[in-house]
Amino acid sequence: MHVMSPSISQIAPAAIGDDLDQVDTPALMIDLDAFERNISAMAETCRAAGVRLRAHSKTHKCPEIARRQVAAGAIGVCCQKVGEAEAMVAGDIEDVLITNQIWGANKLARVAELAKTARIGICVDDAQNVADLSAAAVAAGAKLDVYVEIDVGAGRCGIAPGDAAADLAQTVVDHDGLNFAGLQAYHGSAQHIRAINERGAAIGAACDHVKATLAALDRVGLSAKTVTGAGTGSFEFEAASGLYQEMQCGSYIFMDADYAQNQDRVGNPFADFRHSLHVLVTVMSATKPGFAVVDAGHKALGNDQGMPWVADIPGARYQGPSDDHGTLALQDAARDVHLGEKLRLIPGHCDPTVNLYDWFVVVQSGRVVDLWEITARGAIR
């Protein structure tokens, strides 16, 4: 096994006690007060709704954050990748659901190995994959929780709801080393529907698919102990449905510019959670009136759901990123910028942004109070 030597980016961009001007840029920062408020708000909302929180770690890829979510009441975490699960279990998380289909003997052996020290769940939508999982679990002497994923409208992974799903659940039951644990019923694209009534309608349709599948399970004498799904954009609907027991919200800890454009219950911008994640950048060039260039482009920001917002200057717009540069349009900005100045951006999309960094620089009252390792950064396998 070849393990790489430490890379340049693994040197932290700040030291504890630094003020913001001393933080090297681009750096990924967490506003600790806003972050802790988000953690509490979600924990409280789930408690009040009578559902469990299984926070999605693909957002943060950081065991320190996972431990804080569990301490606040989450039952464990979700992961997308086996590598993420390995990082979480190595970081003392004891209950992990891989919300994905995993193929390949080597990867499945890793999954089964993890299940010897932690509770590990995984999703299936194919009978051959069930057989492969069973073989891996039996070989390791481990037991896996298996969730049948149904396609509730996202059109991505998942078997058809209803009888097909029930048949696959029976296949799980028939295989050694596997425990049929319930249904994965996640509607990813619904998270980003802006209008509250349309978002509610999409989750309503998802719930109909869940109901049909629970009925089909009942017909073959099976039951789903847990229906798991939901995300930051839609979880209030799943929580209120009476059908889902587990919420897989991830982005709520940070909030990004994309989620902030969702409408809330009364038609206002979605404000249940605060922006706690920033990318700190430096103004590096300003040779033309009304424009400036900052030191963060596609390699420092996940721009796939839109551009970041400039937190520190109302009216300033980040635009036209290239690999390592972004332009600030300042024509409508509340003030001008000066060369060498550091500014905070709110990422357009938090998950792929976090995956570009090795460290969270944790800030409170304008000072660096902690540094958290993003140990699952790049864990895409």
Place this chain on the structure above:
Amino acid sequence: MHVMSPSISQIAPAAIGDDLDQVDTPALMIDLDAFERNISAMAETCRAAGVRLRAHSKTHKCPEIARRQVAAGAIGVCCQKVGEAEAMVAGDIEDVLITNQIWGANKLARVAELAKTARIGICVDDAQNVADLSAAAVAAGAKLDVYVEIDVGAGRCGIAPGDAAADLAQTVVDHDGLNFAGLQAYHGSAQHIRAINERGAAIGAACDHVKATLAALDRVGLSAKTVTGAGTGSFEFEAASGLYQEMQCGSYIFMDADYAQNQDRVGNPFADFRHSLHVLVTVMSATKPGFAVVDAGHKALGNDQGMPWVADIPGARYQGPSDDHGTLALQDAARDVHLGEKLRLIPGHCDPTVNLYDWFVVVQSGRVVDLWEITARGAIR
């Protein structure tokens, strides 16, 4: 200084001697034969044109590749970031140009420190930045090559061509610790203009700005030893201009789907360089006719200049990526796929794709023949 412990992604996805089916996915692979052909072709083209190649390392972030470029005749490399320069100097590259403006006392001290063991160039477009650079160089007892960057049409960094640039060059000359080395005259956006005549016209306009600036330098009794710029999309024009001595091409080693859409000299798709970079993915779900899901989304592919191409199946289209998934549309595909199958994608944009990985898996005749560390992965500071 806090240095992070090794992360999960630093375990290599393959071992030397593996065949492709044993490579864990998603993995970043280099086709060694195509790669070596690209290295030779560019070296030969530059030699024939009488210009020097200073290959851009932002594309590969890998000292092993930089050393191969130098061995083939490149005089050194370009970097965008101080961290990249540190990784290249640590990897025995002795001549590095930072093609960027760098601000902040700590970063400039790192630049000056590097200049004690390697030849280091850097770009400026502001007089205060020149003074800051001088202070850092003097404090370290080092000498820096300083290039005045002029805006030749890209509208990003760079001072106005002509007298303003000549004044700034005089400012460089007037400061201790700095050597006025020439002009940075790079037109990034011109690289991606599809039509050959329009691309040539953009570089023609850039050349006019260079000429005006050389004349302005002459009026104040200065001369630019080197005019440096150009990229894979346009370098034939700069090389033929008689104005540029150095080419900063980077993407030619890999070629991506974006560059492949440029028109060549006779109006054909640009084919001087071969696709040598692939992302190997696994088919993980296929529950609907005509569609399949693979295990690579935004965290495994830089999609900012368009979607990747499916190298192994003519007519198959990759679309609709989310964080960790991509969909293959197979309606027009030459064949169907099977679950668990591994497929090669040609990235839409090579630079941000490479930055997501820790390892290049080097392949020849269907076997893994080497593993190269991407030590400047994430070196965005």
